[in-house]
Amino acid sequence: MFLVAIPLSLGIAVASGAPIAAGLIAAVVGGIVAGSIGGSPLQVSGPAAGLTVLVAGLVDTYGWRATCTITMLAGLLQLALGASRVARTALAVSPAVVYGMLAGVGVVLMLAQVHVVLGGTPQQSALDNLRELPGQLAHPHTHPALLGGLTVLVLLIWARLPRGGWLRLVPGPLPAIALATAVAWSLGWNARRVELPDTLLSGWHAPALPDGSPHGIVGAVVSVALVAAVESLLCSVAIDRRRPAGVARADLDRDLLGQGAGNAVSGFLGGLPIAGVIVRSSANLEAGARTRVSTIMHGVWVLVLALACGPLIEQVPLSALAALLVVLGFRLIDTARIRDLRHHREATAYFTTLGGVVVLGLGEGVLLGVGIMAIMALRRLTRLSVRAEHLVPAPDDGPVPPRVHVVVAGTLTFLGVPKLTRQLQDVPPGAHVDLDLDVDFMDHAAFDAVHQWRLAHERHGGRVDIDEVHEAWYERAVTGDMSAPRKTPPPPARWWAPWANRRRRSEAELDAPEVSPAAVLLAGVQEYHGRTARLVRPIMAELAMEQKPQHLFITCVDSRIVPNIITASGPGDLFINRNVGALVPRHGSRTPDDSVAATVEYATNVLDIRTITICGHSNCGAMAALLAGGTEVEHLTGLSRWLKHGNHSLARFLAEEPPPDTDEPPLTRLCKINVMQQLDNLLTYPWLRERVESGEIELVGLYLDLQSARVEILDRSAGTFALVPDAPPRRSTRA
Structure with a gap:
């Protein structure tokens, strides 16, 4: 980890306009102090690229020693926030704003450091850097530009090396900077080098008070504290999701305490602000870290190297470090994040924050992004859907008043009143209106608009029936009962009920035509x-x-069986074959039919399904026809021919005596025996039997009792069915 930290810490210090030693001090403190106290054991803290623009602005405004004071005060503020246990509130900042901020920092970083790569000096703002860039490109300094290009080339090549190779064990920045340093030293090229003090803390002075307005200083402290806290907490959450087994979960409040202590110490010693860094933390995780000792030791090794290898570090060309930061800034613009945010319609906030950071500054850009997200959230919270359906009566119904069905869904506030009134104004006078209010909130303006329209419509001979799906906002307003509504459970889902059961009123009550x-x-x-x-x-x-289904489910075509309901499954879970009687033709049957065999072959050989279920049910018409000898369906030639595949089930039923302790009707016994027989029929296919006997495929038998809506599972060794036990109640996880 320290091999990654050394070049990045030096480069970030250069980009921030801080002394070179400040980057090394921050890396040491981030490893030892934040690593010892923090609540995320595998997270690595240190100087972060996301803070570069903010720190550079502070150095330019207040000077370096005053910036150290701001860093120290920001650390104390983080300590107070951590002690207040409000760390998770920082996660309320939308990822769109955070990623936009990082991308904006990446753009600003690239625009500034390209000038250093070309041997020039960066300007005060991103726009100035962009304006001066054509002239810098036209007149580059040869040696710094070649060293920068060599660094970028090595980084690109290193990233394409195959994973698992021994070269990938060495982090890419190290060989890139080492090669550029070796070339510059061996060829004697004229390029500015890193300048280190004699010792890490030589020339140390106590942090100075910033000279400026109290409002500006407080804003600077809050900005450093919050930006570093949000970046660290997001990093902590990301690493926590990938933590290995046996590693404790991250404690975000403790992690904020660790970051606060680290920033307080770093600011006092003259170091850069620190934050959790996702690049170093990910490398730490991939290298096999299991405890916080890895984080602490990386800080110790940075300290050892800084104290013992100062002359070697002073040979590093600044253009090579700048090139490293250009690549790092480019990686901060994560295009995959843009695609994800576009899917959730939050790309606007991302690009707004990015542009704000580049044009206005870090704090202003983040506030602009937060404002855009607030507007988008308000728009979503007040989104309203109003649709009207004019029902046309049948020609022979005679003269009946027109019928209109109006559905209002969403949050009904004054913002939605214009949309609602436009639809209601189109309702013909005298019409019978069925108004569904599927709203989670209704304010007074919306209630007044609906109520006044209803009174006017009924005054002109119309009729209005209002149904409220959620809380009775309209009814409570009409009756004057405006007390806080009781928290009642939401109405049960209706999607699984038959069409007839889902009608809110009978046909007679609605006076509706068939x-x-x-x-x-x-x-x-x-x-x-x-x-x-x-x-x-x-x-x-x-x-x-x-599709990647997990089970092949063979069942009857009976309309009362809905496999996804009785298995609580959804799209993509079950590969279903339905036929009359849930029959499986035996291998080599004299009545050929390949439909079920084709399904089984495709499921097991193409989809790699490992479980095949036969599901029977009570009162099966196919089994009843078998018991009756097929006389009831003999006029249906196709069905009669298909039911011949059930003769083995019937023969097994006739050969087996019913258990003495059972009072099951014959039809119920046959329905259960049919499940057993169809599982045996599957085993007549040699290739399938081999895979079942080897344990690659499991066979399951189920039986659905329609009367009780309960499912029974077959014990194949005993030849009996038993109820599937209910799931144990969930225990509360609340502390």
Whole structure:
């Protein structure tokens, strides 16, 4: 870890306009102090590229010694925040703003350090650097530019080396800086070098008080404290998600205490502000770290190197360090994050923050991004959907008043009143209106608009029925009961209920004409589009190009069986084959039928499914037909031919005596025996039997009792079914 920290700490110090030793001091303190106290054992703290722009501005405004005081005060503020146990509130900052801030810092860093790579001097602002860049490109200094290009080339080559090779054990910045230093020294090239003091703390002076307005100084302290805290906490959360088994979870409040102590000590000793660094922390994790000792020892080794190898460090060309920072700044612009944020429609906040950091400054850019996210959150919270459906009566219904179904969904506030009133104004006078208020909040302006329209509509001979799906906001406002509503559980989900059960009123109550089955089906699709499609769309998008089901589920075509309900599964979980009676034709059957065999072959050989389930059910019509000898369906030639595959189940039923202690009806016994027989039929396929006997594929038998809606599982060794036990109640995890 110290091999990564040395070049990065030197480069960040140069980019911040701070003394070179300040970067090494921050690396030592970040490793030893923050590593010892912090709550994330595998996180590595030190000078961070995300703070470079902020520190450079402070150095330019207040000077270096005053910046050390600001760093120390920021550390004390972090200690106070950690002691107040408010660390998790920092995570309320949207990742879009954080990633936009880091990308903006990356752009500012690249624009400044390109000048150093070319042998020039960076300007005071990113826009000035951009303005001066064409002239710098036109007249580069040869030696610094070649050394910078060599550094970038080595970094790019190192990143493409195969993983697992011995060269990848060495972090890329080290060979890049070492090679550039060796070339500059051996060829005697004219390039500015690192300048170190005689000892790490030589010339140390106590931090000085900043000279400026109290408002500006407080803002500087808060900015350093919050930016470093947010970056550290996000890093801690990211590393915690990847922690190996046996490593304790991160304590964010303690981690903030560790960062605060580190910044207080670093500022007092003349070091840069520190924060958790994702690059070093990830490298620490990948190198096999298991305890905080790795973090502490990396700080110790940085201290040893700084004290013992000063003359070697002073040979490092500044253009090589600047080139390292250019590459680091480019990596801060994470394009993968942009794609993720675009999917969640938060890219606007990302680019706004990025542009604000580049044009206005770090603090102003972050505040601008936070403001954009607040506006977007407010817009989402007040999003309202209003749709109206004009129902057309049947031609032979005679003269009936027009019917209109209006659905209002979302948060109904004064902001949504114009949209709502536009729809309500289009309702014909005298119409019968079914108004569904599927809202989670209604303010007075919205209630008044709905109520006044209702009174006016009914005055002109119309009728309005209002249904409230969630809390009775409208009813409570009408009755004057405006006490805080009791927290009642949400209404049960209705998607699984039959169409007939989901009608809120009977046909007679609605005075509605009979609708065709096709219209009912289309109404169900409309309900799916309005309620469910948006919820399953992310899942379906992931499954759109490839399916990875875990189980092959063979069951009957009976409409009362819904496999996804009785298994609590969703899209992509079950590979389902449905046929009359849940039958599996035996291998080499005289009545050929390859539909089930084709399904089994594809499931096991292509989808690599390891579990095959046969699910029967009570009151199965196919089994009843077998018991009746097929006389009831003999006029259905296709069905009669298919039911011949159930003759083995019938023969087994006739050959087995019913258990003496059972009172199961014959049909129930046959339905269960059929499950056992179909599992045996699967084993008639030689290739499948081999995989079952080797343990590669497991066979499962289930039986659904329609009356009780309970599922039983087959014990194949005993030949009996037993109820699947209920899941144990979850224990509360609240402290």
